Amino acid sequence: MKTLTHIYLSLGGNQGDTFKNLQLAVNLLYERVGFINAISPVYKTPSWGFEGPHFLNAVLQISTRLTSDEVLNTVLAIEQELGRTRDPDYKRAKTYQNRPIDIDLLFYGNEVINTGQLQVPHPRLHERRFVLLPLTDIASGLVHPKFRNSIKDLLAETDDKSECEQLTDKLIDPGSSYNLKKHHFIAIEGNIGAGKTTLSNLIAEEFNAKLILERFKENPFLPKFYEDQSRYAFPLEMSFLADRYQQLLDDIGQFDLFKDFMIADYDSYKSLIFAQITLGAEEFNLYKKLHGMMYRELSKPSLYVYLYQNTERLLQNIKKRGREYEQQISGDYLGKINEGYLQFIKTKQQDNVRIIDISELDFVSSREDYIQVIREMSKS
Incomplete structure (x- = not known):
């Protein structure tokens, strides 16, 4: 960018x-x-x-x-x-x-x-x-x-x-007509390669928001997981659970007088969506209990945005950004992740959820496409 x-x-x-x-x-x-x-x-x-x-x-x-x-x-x-x-x-x-x-x-x-x-x-x-x-x-x-x-x-x-x-x-x-500042905390979610981190950065720059980015690059289990999912699924998900909790606890708890609101490129429920796909039934039940205990008191997003991207474009984006450990991700795996998000969204109050189809948009290269996404986020 x-x-x-x-x-x-x-x-x-x-x-x-x-x-x-x-x-x-x-x-x-x-x-x-x-x-x-x-x-x-x-x-x-x-x-x-x-x-x-x-x-x-x-x-x-x-x-x-x-x-x-x-x-x-x-x-x-x-x-x-x-x-x-x-x-x-x-x-x-x-x-x-x-x-x-x-x-x-x-x-x-x-x-x-x-x-x-x-x-x-x-x-x-x-x-x-x-x-x-x-x-x-x-x-x-x-x-x-x-x-x-x-x-x-x-x-x-x-x-x-x-x-x-x-x-x-x-x-x-x-x-000024795009009143994102009325939300104290916005979570941008989406599948792997959907562009949630890029969009979060763009919004934080323009609307003076405190930026919270997932620290996925620092996770030592992630490359190993893509090589051997059955072996590294549980330690990967547990490390993500702990890291996301600690980061959200720190960032949400630290009020910034110079920022108007917070925006994150992930939501705490992301851990459950991925864990349900990667873990066996017994491991997932244990994981779900730990997740509920840890996140019970944390502030929830007042606006939840899901960027929907078709599988073909996701695979193109993953290939383009060139992370070696991601190149073996399959379309089937991405489809399961998307289904997990959509099932989760059905459980949320729809007045604070925006599902935005970005399959035909390029908000990185096109300012007008970016404005279209902002416009969708700002709808009442």
Whole structure:
């Protein structure tokens, strides 16, 4: 999974319902580029470089996994979708035009980029009060990587003295509509290779959640189990039982003042689902008693999410991630695990359960697919 880069984008326009166009641009940038960390106030400003109606302008900070070229191509597509028609000669003639929407990439991390298609930082941002003012509102201490001056200092030093009127109406972050924070504890579950750890990481980053990840990589019995299941099933399940209990006891019990909720890539009941498949009847009955005693007092998830993935895709994902000890997992074994989860879900209150079919989704590579999963999780 690619690392996140913080970028800044300037939005502006002076045709049609300008404020609505800005909000539509914000919505599409959230869906296609990344999650929004900050939105500046909107400013009414005179046209710059030509005679025309007043503009509305704002600046966003977004966290994205897209490359700078991918951001540029996405931005151009959004502009076109919202009615922007670019004259192919306007840059060459150095003239400016009225437009329903204009989106400029101001900063891409701390990178300095100069290609035929893209210049970052934006080469004229220090000359434009309508950019510097909203940028100062959300990132006054940001240092320009070429000038080595803060945005606040660039605003004080700019020769552009045009008047900018701050509006009372504010642009809305679309991510605020997905109210995952109402849940104190979310468990993401799924079969082997379904992507529950990846999804948990993505949600924790975007929604400021405390992340609880299963420590399966540290289990010494796991590779041995896949080589000889009958011999190592019981020690494997017992070690998972103890480790999951200790981890949940520690992580759930430690309240984090700086996080809004908790999200885990497993639920305590996972131990019983796998143990019922791998253990004999007598061993499982003993295991079930121990599980009940240990987990009785632990906090339960307020939202339980099961990622359903078809067996073919699961096997592809397992092969792709390349863990040697997993390569012998059979489709039949995955089918039994899936059935175990579905039987467990039938016993739960359905108002706090979401079964999401991700067989045709790729929430790692596609931001829009990820938003679809979040939307499903947020349904009442």
